[in-house]
Amino acid sequence: EKSGYEYFMLKEIAEQPHAVAETLLGRLNETGDLMLDEVRLTDQDLRDVDKVFIVACGTAYHAGMVAKYAIEHWTRIPCEVELASEFRYRDPVLDRSTLVVAISQSGETMDTLMALRHAKEQKARVLAICNTNGSTIPRESDAVLYTHAGPEIAVASTKAFLTQLVACYLVGLHLAQVRGVKYADEVAAIIAQLQEMPEKIEQVLSMMAPIRELARDLAEAKSVLFIGRHVSYPVALEGALKLKELAYMHAEGFAAGELKHGPIALIDEGTPVICVVPSPRGRGVLHDKVVSNIQEVRARGARTIVIAEEGDVAVKPYADHLFYVPITPTLLAPLVTTVPLQVLACEIASARGHDVDQPRNLAKSVTVE
Numbered sequence: 228e229k230s231g232y233e234y235f236m237l238k239e240i241a242e243q244p245h246a247v248a249e250t251l252l253g254r255l256n257e258t259g260d261l262m263l264d265e266v267r268l269t270d271q272d273l274r275d276v277d278k279v280f281i282v283a284c285g286t287a288y289h290a291g292m293v294a295k296y297a298i299e300h301w302t303r304i305p306c307e308v309e310l311a312s313e314f315r316y317r318d319p320v321l322d323r324s325t326l327v328v329a330i331s332q333s334g335e336t337m338d339t340l341m342a343l344r345h346a347k348e349q350k351a352r353v354l355a356i357c358n359t360n361g362s363t364i365p366r367e368s369d370a371v372l373y374t375h376a377g378p379e380i381a382v383a384s385t386k387a388f389l390t391q392l393v394a395c396y397l398v399g400l401h402l403a404q405v406r407g408v409k410y411a412d413e414v415a416a417i418i419a420q421l422q423e424m425p426e427k428i429e430q431v432l433s434m435m436a437p438i439r440e441l442a443r444d445l446a447e448a449k450s451v452l453f454i455g456r457h458v459s460y461p462v463a464l465e466g467a468l469k470l471k472e473l474a475y476m477h478a479e480g481f482a483a484g485e486l487k488h489g490p491i492a493l494i495d496e497g498t499p500v501i502c503v504v505p506s507p508r509g510r511g512v513l514h515d516k517v518v519s520n521i522q523e524v525r526a527r528g529a530r531t532i533v534i535a536e537e538g539d540v541a542v543k544p545y546a547d548h549l550f551y552v553p554i555t556p557t558l559l560a561p562l563v564t565t566v567p568l569q570v571l572a573c574e575i576a577s578a579r580g581h582d583v584d585q586p587r588n589l590a591k592s593v594t595v596e
């Protein structure tokens with residue numbers, strides 16, 4: 228049931244504030260402590276963890292990339308993220324004190340399932356972050372954190388991604404709490420900030436009209452590039468993946484700092500470059516670096532489309548199009564910066580006349596390797 232929306236994807240994008248609230252629901256008690264009761268690992272098990280490995284595919288892998296920044300910062304436990312299809316066929320170093328986190332919307336992705344089985348054979352503990360109750364991946368895991376996003380019908384993942392991010396943050400914060408962390412004040416502050424995210428995502432959704440307009444303009448572009456740094460790097464990859472799968476256009480995401488090591492050669496007169504800018508507060512150096520990267524691509528002819536935090540005036544002179552998102556702590560920013568990229572991909576695909584919910588050559592759940 229599309230409830231009046233033209234596509235399931237648009238409906239699912241609109242459902243994101245509610246979906247994120249559902250992921251958070253019941254996970255925080257009155258004193259703000261995290262309660263992950265579906266996680267059947269003892270606190271001692273979690274104290275023993277000396278390495279985290281995240282395995283996933285596609286969009287879920289991008290959620291894992293964001294999680295790495297948060298988990299390492301909050302817990303100081305080394306965290307690696309790997310494509311499930313690669314993990315399985317090399318020889319990853321795992322043992323009982325490794326926590327493997329398998330992220331999957333469907334819970335049936337064969338590559339992820341095989342990676343999970345491989346991890347279990349090495350005696351690692353496996354935690355699934357999944358949206359589908361009773362599916363294979365959670366059934367075979369030691370512990371499960373369901374995202375409760377509700378069914379996702381469109382092939383392109385949207386609300387599953389945002390809720391996977393929230394679940395990853397919860398895992399990171401929980402690990403930090405049970406292990407007793409250096410950044411206890413920050414953990415408490417982030418918990419409070421997480422509760423505000425549904426409202427912020429709602430605000431972003433209410434400001435999408437100019438993105439729709441821009442989409443019509445970009446529909447004929449030969450190639451679209453996305454740049455970001457830190458947690459905005461996986462957001463750039465996610466924006467590019469959405470555009471590839473829906474609009475069948477060449478789209479690529481880059482770590483902005485890598486541009487000068489090769490990709491900047493792609494920039495031609497008028498090449499659209501979508502720039503996801505970190506907050507100028509907190510990690511100010513990072514912000515300034517991205518602003519320089521925007522200047523660099525613009526000097527070479529790029530048409531810059533900038534997603535920045537409200538009040539960030541420093542980007543104005545270099546933005547051909549500027550979209551603001553609400554003020555959000557750096558690590559949580561993907562929850563707001565991804566939304567305009569989802570809408571953009573959906574609208575470009577629709578302007579090109581494609582079936583947004585059923586892109587060619589793709590299946591919702593990839594149950595073969």
Ligand code: M6R
Nearest residue numbers: 285286287331332333336383384
């Ligand atoms: O069900 P899963 O989360 O395991 O699926 C993983 C990928 O196949 C999936 O995210 C895919 O990349 C989406 N179509 C992206 O929109």
